[in-house]
Amino acid sequence: MKLSQAFTLEGTGGILSPWRRLSWMSIGLVYLCFPILDIATGQVTGARAVWGALGLVAFIALYVAVVLSQRTFGEPTHLSHLLLAAVTVLAVGLPILFGGGWMTLPIYVTVLYSMALRPRVAVAGIVGMGVTVALISTLKQNDLGSTLVFVFQVATLGILFVGVRNTRLLVTQLRQAQEEVARLAASEERLRIARDLHDLLGHSLSLIVLKSELAGRLAESGSERAVAEINDIESVAREALVEVRDAVTAYRQRGLSGELDGARAAMEAAGTRVTVRLAGTPLPDALDGLLGWAVREGATNVIRHARATRCQIEVTCDGEGTVLEIVDDGRGAAPYGPGSGLTGLTERVEAAGGTVSAGPGETGFALRVAVPTAVGGRA
Secondary structure: OOHHHHHOOEOOOEOOOHHHHHHHHOHHHHHHHHHHHHHHOOOOOHHHHHHHHHHHHHHHHHHHHHHHOOOOOOOOOHHHHHHHHHHHHHHHHHHHHHOHHHHHHHHHHHHHHHHHOOHHHHHHHHHHHHHHHHHHHHHOOOOHHHHHHHHHHHHHHHHHHHHHHHHHHHHHHHHHHHHHHHHHHHHHHHHHHHHHHHHHHHHHHHHHHHHHHHHHHHHHHOOOHHHHHHHHHHHHHHHHHHHHHHHHHHHHOOOHHHHHHHHHHHHHHOOOEEEEEEEEOOOOHHHHHHHHHHHHHHHHHHHHHHOOOEEEEEEEEOOOEEEEEEEEOOOOOOOOOOOHHHHHHHHHHHHOOOEEEEEEOOOOEEEEEEEEHHHHHHO
8 A cells, every 4th residue: 555545544534634634733833922922022123023024924834835735644745845945944044043932943844844754754854953953052052951942842743743644644554454354354245145146046047947948848749747847847946945045044144243233333323321241151153143133132122112321231151051131221111012023032032942031120121031052052
């Protein structure tokens, strides 16, 4: 991935607005109050004040132009290099002419170096600006303490913004990698479904075609075998339909982990705070799917009927049995009657040798599913 591609992305992949970059890169412009105060208080007067004010205006304009001239961090254009050179000249020249509070101007240039240039070039620029600041401060006969403060600010702010820039790059690359993994996983799943459907239907449809051709020839010749072949065609078609339905059902079914993630997202979107607790050994595949179904049904009931603010989902599995409990703080005292969803869940759990209990609790509604682990493992 190119560096320019990485920095054009923000969040889930949008282009980072130059104005947004400018807004938080310009926070430190508050330090311009020092040279402004030199002019306002009369420390710089006459023609020098006029030239100083024009220099500050030019410096700010160039600073903004450098930021806005780049579409991405770390990949300056030819225009960016020219503007950066110009703002560097002002950042060095104005402190030489006026000294005092104007020594803060090089600090802004180090920020531009950090965000606009590649790390090695930026570090070289920061070191050079630090040396320049020390020389100017010595030329202006500033005390050692002030000199060290200016050099320290140049170094620390420069290194800080280099770190910010690199962190932003890493975060963007990570998000891109996550999106790529998700895309590849979805592509692989589509290929798997295509292979499964081909395996399921390829043989059956080929057999139906052959038997249809045979039945057609037998029917033309008036043979009684045509009826038997047509019956075989119907049987093969029905069997293929059952296989496809079973396959689609398996595709639609998510395991416990997936259903827990889905339930958490759905309930939190509905304003319900969710706590999930898992304890015990890994679940067998059949039991994992059954409890996933139970979580889906329980979460649906909480969202539709409970009006709860909190919900706790707890799964405990030991060597003999597995228990799922979903408890909320909603309208537990409301009239309760099992719907078709809970009825269907009860039938599935009882078929696996387990039990389902659901109804108002002390603080809300509670759903409890208990299934023998061994039964789930044999399913």
